[in-house]
Amino acid sequence: LLFCDTDLITTEIYCRHYLVNVPGILFELERMVTYDQYFFFGIDVPWVADGLRDLGERRLEMFNVFKAELDKRDIQYELVTGSFEEREKRLIKKIDTYFN
Numbered sequence: 001l002l003f004c005d006t007d008l009i010t011t012e013i014y015c016r017h018y019l020v021n022v023p024g025i026l027f028e029l030e031r032m033v034t035y036d037q038y039f040f041f042g043i044d045v046p047w048v049a050d051g052l053r054d055l056g057e058r059r060l061e062m063f064n065v066f067k068a069e070l071d072k073r074d075i076q077y078e079l080v081t082g083s084f085e086e087r088e089k090r091l092i093k094k095i096d097t098y099f100n
Helices: 008-019 024-032 056-072 084-099
Strands: 039-041 078-080
Touching (some): 008 024, 039 056, 039 084, 078 084
Parallel strands (some): 039 078
């Protein structure tokens, strides 16, 4: 079981955002990697300024960018919303289905 917080799509989005250019190799690598399940987290919990993340004031915009990229690729995902506790319970339940 492998969890990836950042994949090649995420890297492409941030390259476009910060560097204005996406190296072609990222698209090539993206075609080589597949995942069995995508969890796409909603923005209905408070944003935490942890010193690493930014764009808190642009959460909706970035949420829509990520959603558009998944939709453009026809990647099915499970939208995860609710409190942190509700999210955890939902994810545990979903992950348990892989082991039963």
